[in-house]
Amino acid sequence: MGINSREEAVQFLKEKRDSDQVEDVEPEKRGLISGLLNTLASDITGLTGSVASAVDPKNYRPEPGYTFQAPGPNDSRGPCPGLNLLANYGYLPRNGYVNYGQVLDATARGFNMGADLATVLAVFTILADGDIATESWYLGAGPGNVGGLNRHDTAECDISPNREDYYLACGDNHHLSSRLFQQNVQAAAANPTKQFDLVTMGTQYASNAAFSLKNNPYLYYFPFPSIVSLGAFAFYPQFFSNGTYGAGGVANYESISSIIGAKFNKTSGQFSFVPEKWPSQGWYRRATPYGAVQALIDGFTIIYPRYPVPMAVPQLANPANLNVNTILCDIYDGINSITPLALGGTEQEVATAVSWALSKLEGVGISPSVLGCSIGNISPNFYPNMTQAGGPMNLPPAQQANTGNNVYNKTYFCNAPTTPQCSHTC
Numbered sequence: 001m002g003i004n005s006r007e008e009a010v011q012f013l014k015e016k017r018d019s020d021q022v023e024d025v026e027p028e029k030r031g032l033i034s035g036l037l038n039t040l041a042s043d044i045t046g047l048t049g050s051v052a053s054a055v056d057p058k059n060y061r062p063e064p065g066y067t068f069q070a071p072g073p074n075d076s077r078g079p080c081p082g083l084n085l086l087a088n089y090g091y092l093p094r095n096g097y098v099n100y101g102q103v104l105d106a107t108a109r110g111f112n113m114g115a116d117l118a119t120v121l122a123v124f125t126i127l128a129d130g131d132i133a134t135e136s137w138y139l140g141a142g143p144g145n146v147g148g149l150n151r152h153d154t155a156e157c158d159i160s161p162n163r164e165d166y167y168l169a170c171g172d173n174h175h176l177s178s179r180l181f182q183q184n185v186q187a188a189a190a191n192p193t194k195q196f197d198l199v200t201m202g203t204q205y206a207s208n209a210a211f212s213l214k215n216n217p218y219l220y221y222f223p224f225p226s227i228v229s230l231g232a233f234a235f236y237p238q239f240f241s242n243g244t245y246g247a248g249g250v251a252n253y254e255s256i257s258s259i260i261g262a263k264f265n266k267t268s269g270q271f272s273f274v275p276e277k278w279p280s281q282g283w284y285r286r287a288t289p290y291g292a293v294q295a296l297i298d299g300f301t302i303i304y305p306r307y308p309v310p311m312a313v314p315q316l317a318n319p320a321n322l323n324v325n326t327i328l329c330d331i332y333d334g335i336n337s338i339t340p341l342a343l344g345g346t347e348q349e350v351a352t353a354v355s356w357a358l359s360k361l362e363g364v365g366i367s368p369s370v371l372g373c374s375i376g377n378i379s380p381n382f383y384p385n386m387t388q389a390g391g392p393m394n395l396p397p398a399q400q401a402n403t404g405n406n407v408y409n410k411t412y413f414c415n416a417p418t419t420p421q422c423s424h425t426c
C-alpha cells in the first residue's frame with residue numbers, strides 16, 4: 001500500500017478516518033439481520049455435513065468425560081471465548097482460576113493451539129495480569145476486580161473482534177457486544193464464501209479500527225496487546241472452524257456463534273451473550289497445531305494491513321519491519337518492559353520474573369539465538385508511556401461495576417457506544 005514511514009501511516013489513517021463511515025446497526029434493521037442469518041443458515045446446512053465426513057473422528061470435541069456446564073455466579077469468565085469455553089467443559093478448572101500447565105494442555109487438547117503460541121500468551125498474561133509464584137490467573141476479573149484477563153491494556157486491549165473498547169464501554173471490555181456481532185454477521189454475509197474467514201475478520205477489524213480511531217480518545221495500541229487482539233481476529237477461522245481451516249474446515253455461522261456465545265433473538269434482532277459452547281450439531285477441532293509464527297503472519301500480514309493503526313514504537317510503526325522475525329524478537333525483548341506492570345517490586349523481584357519468563361519462552365524456541373535477534377536494536381519498550389492517560393498505569397475513566405466477571409444470558413450494547421455507554425445491557 002506504499003506506506004513507508006510512521007508519518008505516512010498517520011496521514012493515511014487520517015484520510016481514511018475522515019472518509020470512513022462505520023455503519024451502526026439499528027434495531028429497526030433487525031429484519032435485515034434475520035435475512036442475513038437465513039442466508040448464512042442455508043449455506044451452513046451443506047457445509048457442516050461435508051466437514052463431518054472428511055475429518056478424523058479423533059478430533060471430535062468434546063471428548064467423553066468433558067461435559068458442558070454453564071458457569072455459576074462465582075466462576076470467573078472474561079474476554080477470551082476460547083478459554084471460557086474450555087472452562088465450561090472442565091478442560092480448565094470450572095471456577096476460571098487457571099495455571100500455565102493447565103492452559104497449555106487444555107488449549108492444545110481442545111483447539112490444537114501450538115505450545116509456542118499458548119506460551120507467549122500465557123507468559124505475558126501471568127506477568128501482567130496474574131501471579132508468577134503459582135503461574136496462575138483468572139479468566140475474568142481477579143479478586144476485588146484486580147488483575148485477571150479483564151485488566152485493560154495489558155493483554156486485553158481495544159479494537160477487539162466482538163468486544164467494545166474499555167473507555168467507550170465504561171469499563172466493560174469483556175462481554176460480547178450485540179451490535180459488533182451484527183456487524184460481523186453482515187460482513188460474513190457480504191463475503192462470497194459466507195464464512196467468518198480471514199477476509200470477513202479483516203473487514204471486521206477494519207470497521208472496528210476505524211470506529212475506535214474516530215471515537216476513542218484513549219486508544220492505546222501497543223505491540224503486545226495488539227498482537228493478542230490481531231491474533232484473535234485470525235483465531236475465529238483458525239480455531240473455531242469446524243474442521244481444519246484451509247483444509248476443508250468451515251468457519252460457518254453455526255460454529256462461530258455457538259463458540260463465542262452469541263444467541264440470536266428473533267424478536268429483538270439482537271444477540272444475547274450466552275455461555276460459550278461447541279455446536280451441538282457436532283464439531284471437530286483443527287487437525288494440525290496452529291502456532292505463534294502462523295498467528296503473527298495472519299495477524300500482521302492479513303488482518304492489520306486492512307487498516308493499519310500506527311503503533312508508538314518506531315520500529316513497528318514502519319510497515320517494512322512488520323515481519324514475523326522482528327515481532328518475535330520484540331516479544332522476547334518486551335519482557336523487560338512488561339514486568340514492572342505486574343510487580344513494581346524490587347530489582348531482584350523484577351530480575352527473577354524476567355528470567356522466569358525468558359526460560360519459558362526459550363523452552364518453546366523463542367530465544368535470540370534461535371531467532372537471530374539483534375538484541376539492543378529492537379524496540380526498547382513494549383508498553384511505552386504506561387502512565388499516559390489511557391495507558392495501563394493510568395486507565396481511562398470507567399465504572400467499577402462494569403469491570404467484573406461475565407454475566408451471561410443478557411444482551412450487551414445494542415447500539416454503538418460513540419461516547420461512554422455506562423448502561424451496557426439492553
Ligand code: HEM
Pocket residue numbers: 079080081082083103107111113117118119121122125149155156157158159160161162163228229232233235236239240260
Ligand atoms: C493460551 C492462553 C490464552 C490467553 C492468555 C488468551 C487471552 C486473551 C485475551 C486477553 C483476549 C482479549 C483480547 C482483546 O482485548 O482483543 C482474548 C481474546 C480472544 N481469544 Fe484468547 N487467550 C488464550 C487462548 C485462546 C484460545 C485457545 C483461543 C481459541 C481457541 C482464543 C481465542 C480468542 C478470541 C477469538 C478472542 C477475541 C474475542 C472477541 O473479541 O471476539 N484464545 N484472549
